[in-house]
Amino acid sequence: MILWFSITLMAIGVSLLLALARAALGPTAFDRVLAVNSIGSLAVLAICVYGFFDGRPEFLDIALLYALINFIGTISVLKYFRAGTLGDHVPPEKQQDMQ
Amino acid sequence: MMVENIVTIIAIFSLSAGALGVLFGALGLLRLGDVYQRMHGAGIIDTGGAGLILFGLLLASPEWTVSLRLVLIGLLLGLTSPTATHAIARAAHFAGVKPLIKTSPDAPIEKGANE
Amino acid sequence: MRSVYVSTILMFGLWLALSGHYTPLLLALGALSALGVSLLAKRMNVLDEEGLPMGILFRLPRVTLWIIWEILKSNLGVIRVIIAPSKAAPQLVTVSAGQHTAAGLVTHANFITLTPGTVSVQVDEDRNEIIVHGLTQEFCDATTDGSMDAKVSLLEKRKVSGA
Structure with a gap:
């Protein structure tokens, strides 16, 4: 079983590197946010598998x-x-964007 | 003894499938065309990959308190990850990032939303 | 006030299951913190029908099994596109939602995003519409054919006549 845990851990590690590449490349800021969000999910999974x-x-x-x-x-x-x-304060020039 | 073996095999199968799913999701994050398409790759990591890995761990868990925590993590990921993805999509949409649109497999890719 | 009791009991149950320490002092502290959080939530006005939807809980298991099956199916579809990215034919489609509460509409949008291959981009509460980005034509068709709409409506409370 330990073997399979380590294989899963390695797959998560490789995926982390791929997501990190997207965070570094990402043409728009939203690509980077998306990649960082995925890195967070992968970190949650990695912590779980490492615990086992x-x-x-x-x-x-x-x-x-x-x-x-x-x-x-x-x-x-x-x-x-x-x-x-x-915070709650929104600068006046941004207020029309907030709907 | 027999039942334990079967449970272990299912757990191993689920863990491997989840690991593959996570890898493909990250590959999609890298390969697909624009922000909106990459969200589908991230979706595989959050749903298929995470779900299968957590299910495999659930079958391998030694105590019920551990199982409860795994179920809670699964629920939490299932509730929060679509909300976060939708927030990113909405923010990109309002910031004026136009998705690539392709109406049929042969048509050329055009830039701009059909609103 | 009933919602405060229910939420206190639920949170104390969660605390009992997660803590693993069962001495009288810690039990009392746990009960107190559960009560405190519930009172705070009451003061923040988040303990309403949306924050604690008791009616939905009984109908949840059937829809949960269905959504897990859908997720597994569309995962395979997206992986097929990732292997050959030229197959991707992304589109924006508009899905009309049959839900009549805000919570129902949010659940529908969340389900759409939860199945890979479709992401809800914008939710229009006034016109009950969700703008969806689909990876290929099949994914778009799967959301617009109304089967997911029907499943989400199952979760919602029956519409009160005259409301």
Whole structure:
């Protein structure tokens, strides 16, 4: 079983590198956000599989938190693109974009 | 003994399929044409790849508390990843990124949305 | 106030399952934090029918199995396109949604994005329409033929007559 965990871990590692290449190449900013979001999902999976590989399933708690923070991070970066701020205050010149 | 073997085989099969799915998803992220098409590649990582890997781990999990955590991670990914993908698509759409459109397999690719 | 009790009990159950420590002090602290979070959620006005949809929970398993099957099928389709990217024929199509609540519309858009090959780009709440980016013609047809619309409507509460 350990063998299969390590094979899965290697596949996730290669995918991480491919996603990283897209984050570096990406012509638009949205390509980069998409790639970083995928890297987050892959990191969650890697943490889970590594917990089983090492025989320490407590790692799953970390993966749970990582999944939440990954989502909040993506949404806040997108909001920052749109509004130029993370708080409730929206600069007047941006207000017509917000609908 | 027999049942355990079958469960292990299914777990290994599911893990390998998930690993392949993750690889193909990342390949799609790299190969496809524009932002909107690459989202489908990212979708494979988040749904097929993650789902199959988590299902394989679920079958290999030693305790029920571990299984519960895996199910929670699966639910969380299933709820948040489409929302994040939709947020990226919407943000790109409103920022004026036009998708490549191809109405039939033989037609040339044209730039611009059919709105 | 009933929603506060239900959410406290649900959260305390989750805390019990995840914590693994069962001494009286920690149990009391866990119950207190579950109650505190529920009161905060009540104060933030997020504990309504959308935040805690109790009616939907019973109809969920059937639709969940169906969506898992759909996801597996369309995963294979997208992988086929990734192997040969020239097969991709991306399009934007408009899907009309039969849902009558905001939560139903969001569920429909989420299901569309959840199946690889289709991504919901824009949700129009006034006209009950979702603009969808599909990777090929088949994926577009699968969302516009109304089968997913019917499944999502199953999850929704029956429309109250006269409403």
